[in-house]
Amino acid sequence: MSFLRVRDLTVTFTRPGQAPVRAVDGVTFDVGSGQSVGIVGESGSGKSVTSLAVMRLLPARNVQVTGSIELGDQDLLALSARQMRDVRGRDVAMIFQDPMTSLNPVLTVGRQLVEVIVRHDGRSVAEARRDAQALLERVGIPDPARRLREYPHQLSGGMRQRVMIAIAVACRPRLLIADEPTTALDVTIQAQILDLLRDLVEESGSALVMITHDLGVVAGLCERVHVMYSGRIVESAPATGLFARPAHPYTDGLLRSIPRIDDEERGMLHTIRGSVRDVVAWEHGCAFQPRCDHAVESCLGGPPPVHDLTGAPGHRVRCPRPVHPATPATGTGRSEGSA
């Protein structure tokens, strides 16, 4: 059985005097033990809200979460707030997007690392400090003993993200959620951080959920990919299958908008017309319909059902008219270049 099982997860933001907004709408996915899963989508697609819902880090007020989230044998939505605090940081940990703001500026790096070890591993501060130093060394921070005594602002962005990663893996969680962990970093650093994440996950055998807008990141890291659009998963597939044969017009558009050096149509970059704001509510039809080149009359009138792609096990798409690209994609080679 899968380690993380998300079933029909729906997150609704309700604000007094305003129409409720459904940010996540019936999302279902599994993450097996030690498996790496990517969730891809534009900003506003609901991918970050999904990850925060799994962590139960959404504000309690004006937010309604339904469905079920099971982690191992625990039903996360049924846990008390206090019980959830035991789960966070120990069983499931999270890495955030912006390492500049995600660390507390007035506490030393060591203190922020030590407190999570003391909290979950029941160690003394002295023991935790030794662990912390080893952790910093493991995530590739030179001179860890000195860095422990320093404050976040004394570290570069890449170093800070390494510290964030050290904090996340400190208690050897069985699931790691990374929400756009490289977006705020320099391009040269991005690849290093991704390599580090891949090594750590392989080494510890923990599962990984990678939240990103960048298909290239997913290609080099994940076994399975879910593409989200306007709060719903529109396509799920093994990474290789997705890159080889994108079925949903949105996925296809995303893949084709990645610039390639060997592109025949030199100089012309594919774009998806319109913007994320041009959506149809799912109950009235496909949310992507206004931006879709393949749309037909039947795309309106109720949410399109999900169906399996013939000849591709585990490849599911929420579209009645999936795309069949003429040329088999050269997916993997390209994505490694951009990672």
Place this chain on the structure above:
Amino acid sequence: MLRFVFRRLLQLIPILLGLSILLFAWVRALPGGPAQALLGERATPEAVEQIEAQLGLDRPLWEQYVQFLGRAVRLDFGASLQTGQPVIEEMARRFPATIELAIAALLIAVTVGIPLGYLAARRYGTWLDSVLVSASLLGVTVPIFFLAYLLKLVFAVQLGWLPTAGRSDPRARAEHPTGFYVLDGIVTGDPAASWDALTHLILPAVALASIPLAVIVRMTRASVLTVLHEDHVRTAEAKGLLAGTIVRHHVLRNAMLPVTTVIGLQMGVLLAGAVLTETVFAFSGVGKFMADGIVQRDFPTIQGFILVIAVSYVLVNMIVDIVYGLLDPRVRVS
């Protein structure tokens, strides 16, 4: 850190020099000129002439300023027109009372203001938040001396719970080695005297605390609200830290930084407000002496008071800045 302190001390010099020039200009501009002002309106022409010569009023302006500065550094402000004693002696005798009052008021403001501000932020948008915000707006608006009246009227005159005026029961015979009456009782092993001094201190301290209290509530609320929405608090939550740990180490610790600065600035309100509060409660500190000095046009006293209070205010804020540097690692390095 030492360099940071040193740099802060250097910045003090232009402020203090500027302050002294301001005060020098003020003395020169006093009605009847500085000599007349220092001697009072009933001074004989001979005395005025004598003091004018002593002040060197016929010398160039810069020379007079240097002389003025020399006296200011020695805290020589001349004799009080109220008592004929040197101003600095009069002030030294009354300073403990004012400091005791200011500290008591600050303690009230901080110990009540920070929890209330935190509460308002945590209950943001609820009726409790609205009540606290409205009360703090009222707090900055009510004139200190009117609040002092009200407190005196209700708790001293009508209910009779607390004494109406003074620093201690006039019938009591307590010794005062330090001048801080509450402390004196402890030092001399006379708890009854301490208690007596405390009961006299409560009403003036509450009245004086009103503005700083209101300001601290609002600042704490705003600051906590800001910090609560910062990313690093979410990180702390993601680490599974206990709620109490997050509040203490990740919210309050950060939110207190701007509050520290505001507390420093409130010292000005406390020291200047003492002039009003002490007068209502006949609390014999420097503030009351200053208020009496204004009525009697006792310019040497006014001059001394302004200089001493302004310098204390500047020093307190420098200390607050240094404390801020200790609390916030980002300031120290830059």
Place this chain on the structure above:
Amino acid sequence: MSTPEQVAATRPTGGDEAIGSPRPTRGLRSDALRRLRRNPMAVVGFTLILIFVGVAVFAPWIAPYSPKDNSWLSEVRPGAYPGPSAEHWLGIDPLGRDVFSRLVYGARQSLLIGVVSLAVGATVGVGIGLLAGAFGGWVDTVVMRLVDIMLSVPGLLFAIAIAAMLGQSLTSVMIAIAVVNIPIFARLLRGEMLGQRAADYVLAARSLGISRAGIVFRHVLPNSFTPVIVQGTLTLALAIVEAAGLAFLGLSGSDPSAPEWGRMLTDAQVALTSAPQLALYPGLAIVLAALGFTLLGESLREALDPKLRR
């Protein structure tokens, strides 16, 4: 006094809109106005101000007697002052004058002191801030050092020193409070202008070759006015309270019989036990008037703060 409608009218107009109206002025301000109307704090504040100004302006019609008329001295016994009655709604003071009439005329005095000291202090302060903000460099350094020095003396103390120096008169009270306000406005405007000088729309205007004076007066200044108006509203509250404080210390107009809230409150101290209401009325008047400006100023600040918009 600035009503919110007038605030909205200070938008930059004319053909420069193409360069980019800096903050989305109309949208932001009409939005702010809408939120202001919904805010009970603003409504209460505005009502209090309307009453205060109304009473001040129409004092001769509202007050039944002259504030200095002491023809009821014979009804006063030491330690026993006639309380509210049909002829004297709030009773008679120890000197045989109608308390209600004095209270009504006191509003005039308070408003006068507040408005004049604000006008003078804000004008001079804004001018100084403008100078520092527009020129920068050494002008900025010198001006801001001076402002720092002025701010190093606690406000009330500063006002006391100036009022004591100038002697007992209404003018000296107004000057004293105005001077205390100068550094506050100077610092505010200078900070606003520094923030805006780096703003995109200023860079755009500069790249189009618009002169420095043109940018300052047509773009930066109008956009700095919002915080000045907020501060001005709050400063009026402070001025009323400060004037009362000065009066309490004997620093007020030279005519001891003039109706002034601060002095009425001070004079009532002698009768605190026998006639506490004599202190209560002027005290409440000060609080309500000042509260009106504080409430409006704070809700203005909140309504105009884009960060607080949700």
